[in-house]
Amino acid sequence: MPSTKNALLRYAAIDACLQRTTQTWSFERLRQQVAATLAEHVDSAGSVSIRTLRDDLKNMRPGGATGYDAPILFESERGYYYSEVNYSIFNSPITINDLPALQQAFGVLQQLVGLGLSHELGGIVERLELRLSGQMQDAQGIICQFEQPTSYQGQGWLEPLYIAVQQKQAQRLLYQPFGTSQPVELLVHPYLLKQYNGRWFLIAQRDKWEEALSIFALDRIQHIAKADLSFIQHEGEVSQFFTNLIGVSILPQAELAEIRLRFAAKRLPYVLTKPLHTSQRVDNVTGEVTLHLVPTRELVSLLLSYGGDVEVVAPLVLRDNIKQEATRMLHYYL
Structure with missing residues (x-):
């Protein structure tokens, strides 16, 4: 313990x-x-x-x-x-009627604690657990079971990068992308931490690279140190960069496009009840699902996960991309 x-x-x-x-x-x-x-x-x-x-x-x-x-x-x-009659460190307005909502909230809070972003939050959760422990024994048990965050190699960099973003501090990264034999040292101005599919990414601007933002997977970072540079503030809201994306990586020459999908009748209800993206619209006559997105590798992976239950109708470049991937997969089974 x-x-x-x-x-x-x-x-x-x-x-x-x-x-x-x-x-x-x-x-x-x-x-x-x-x-x-x-x-x-x-x-x-x-x-x-x-x-x-x-x-x-x-x-x-x-x-x-x-x-x-x-x-x-x-x-x-x-x-x-x-000195106060009936005093207890556990005196609070929390009652047994609050337990169902609090038990559900524990799952979310404990996942945040696991990120290492706030030691104070960890203490709050532990004190609340202790405060309710006696009453919880009489409760119904687990009502909501949350996904447990897996051990992530880059998790140790979350707290220092969180502080760097918050305090607007330029950083010196030792970074080794997949497929390279040696790490490289980069000077970056960090703007945002983003999680996707269980992995964390830093969105930053490389020093003297003013054309575009760069995205760094935290599990590829080997070292972080504060850089003696004046912080460069990005114009605009960085989080808006992902408004028209699924994932964090854009396909070469990709632009915002109207993506039309045709799902099998048995799969369509699942897509309607859990939209692929906030831009999702459905044609009530044809049943086609329309998205307004910049095609990404993560979008391709998502569409491939539906197997034969989805057809990409448009745009043609995305349709061809899916076709090439499906053909490559088929060779494994011939």
Whole structure:
């Protein structure tokens, strides 16, 4: 169990003790009770040092690192106690009726925590889990099961690049694209982090390359360092670059086009209920699906995933591209 969760268990144990106002809680007795709680929930001896308990009490009090601002006092005859009647660090307006929505939100929050973008968010999720743990045992169990993010090689670069984008800092990248034998050093001005299909990409402008934006896969980055350059602000909203795209890579000479697709009758209902893109429109007479997109490699892959259930009617260049890929695939099975 992570050390942060151990700390939360210790805070919960201290809180439970101090709510039992009929008993006297000396420092040593409090330490033994906290150790017993750890032993019950953690696969260890559950020992708690004097320094650890002192730090915990300090962190829980007003001005402490936890933000609990717990009114903990000490008197030689009375021991440790809360000066406010019925106080608990878990007092909140959250009720059992809030649990279904909160349980569903946990899946989303925990995926964000996994990105490493906010240590504070991780602490919030853990405290909320601990706050609701007793009530959740009586709930119905998992109602919504979210996809778990897979381990991603470039995940370690998310936090420093997030900060670089936020603080508008030029960066020096050591970058090795697939198919190359050696990495190259690049100076870039980062604008946006974008996720697609489980992978993360940095959208940036290469220094002295003012013509177009560049896209870098985080798993191909070997090193990042702040560059001693004045940051170049991009004109316009960078996220709008992807408005007419599926994915992050544009086919050579590709331009915005009207893409017409004809789906098999058995597959069309799935496409209607889960559109391929926000520009999707359907002709109620012919059943043709129309998209307004710049063709990308990811669009080609998406269309190929439908197999024989889709035909690209237009444009001709995309139709030929799909035909070439289908022909190449066929050679494997002849």
